[in-house]
Amino acid sequence: MSRYILDARTAVPHFPGIGRYVTNLSSALIPLLAAGEELTLLDGPAAAQPVETSAPATPFDIRRQWRIPRLLRRLRADGQALYHSPYYVMPYRPGLPTLLTFYDAIPLRFPGAVPARARLFFRLAATLALRASDHVLAISEAARNDLRSCFRVPASRITVTPLAAGAHYKPQPAAEVGRVRDKYGLPERFLLYLGINKPHKNLPALIDAFARIASPPAPPLVIAGAWDDRYPQPKQRAAYHQLGDAVRFLGPVNERDLPALYSAAALFVFPSLYEGFGLPVLEAMACGTPVACSNTPSLIEVAAGAALTFDPHSVAEIRDAIVELVEDGPQRAQRAEQGLARAGLYSWQATAAATLHCYRHLLGNLREG
Structure with a gap:
């Protein structure tokens, strides 16, 4: 069993973009999974309908630093598992192969957009998240370049998996x-x-x-x-x-x-x-x-x-x-x-396929599903 654990605790109204990312990605991932593969959401959106597990700590609860890793170890008990965080506020010693999605460096590239304390928090939290991650998904080449210039992340640790418009975004009658x-x-x-x-x-x-x-x-x-x-x-x-x-x-x-x-x-x-x-x-x-x-x-x-x-x-x-x-x-x-x-060149199916390839690679499973 290969279990892919997608942390959906930040898929809440306060983070609408992350919520859409988690919902669209998980929905597109499920049909691509091979026998012996399972997607698990931590407090995920119901629309995706994979296996869901209630997480024992909210994203900003300090207790997440030890409670989430304990849960991840339990989920790994029956086989291989990896942890995918869609946000840089995460457990920084997850204890599993870890993938992080990175969106932008707005607090650093455009400091006027956020207060000084928020900039400091972003740099610290993002640095810890990147250190805890084995691989990073960037949503664009521009985001990939920011990872390299702002955080000195090697190119070999970054894969670009673009966002996409939902299927319902089309010319309307x-x-x-x-x-x-x-x-x-x-x-x-x-x-x-x-x-x-x-x-x-x-x-x-x-x-x-x-x-x-x-x-x-x-x-x-x-x-x-x-x-x-x-x-x-x-x-x-x-x-x-x-x-x-x-x-x-x-x-x-x-x-x-x-x-x-x-x-x-x-x-x-x-x-x-x-x-x-x-x-x-x-x-x-x-x-x-x-x-x-x-x-x-x-x-x-x-x-x-x-x-x-x-x-x-x-x-x-x-x-x-x-x-x-x-x-x-x-x-x-x-x-x-x-x-x-x-x-038309962008789709969640293509993004999910590229993400799944990273999952399999991290677990050492290079076969095509």
């Missing part, structure tokens, strides 16, 4: 688009940003750029996603420019509604200064929406020419990219077609 448009009170034509409002997302620059094209009127700008009140600058910029209803702060959107929200948008704009991957760009492309995004390493990697890119530090370039795609219908159609093709 008119009835579904209409339902979501009515639910959120959206106009027939609008520009869309989806994501949080932390400083590295660069929303003040997007609003400054949009203000420069408000006359003649551009389609309204809809900013959707969870809002952190510690960072009021985007709303302050919109008020400063007196944009009124031209900028709509939509707040969180139900996961079920996201494909139709993307599909309804005339253009998706993503001005982020730093991303470990840039999943919203891929999701928008998968829904057939043309994309304008930053020319940062991970976004160039994900979009690969399908999106119109700009320097996120230049308000003028952001403005020009929006105007170009708003006014150029043929280019919008071309970008949408290219985006669909690009998004």
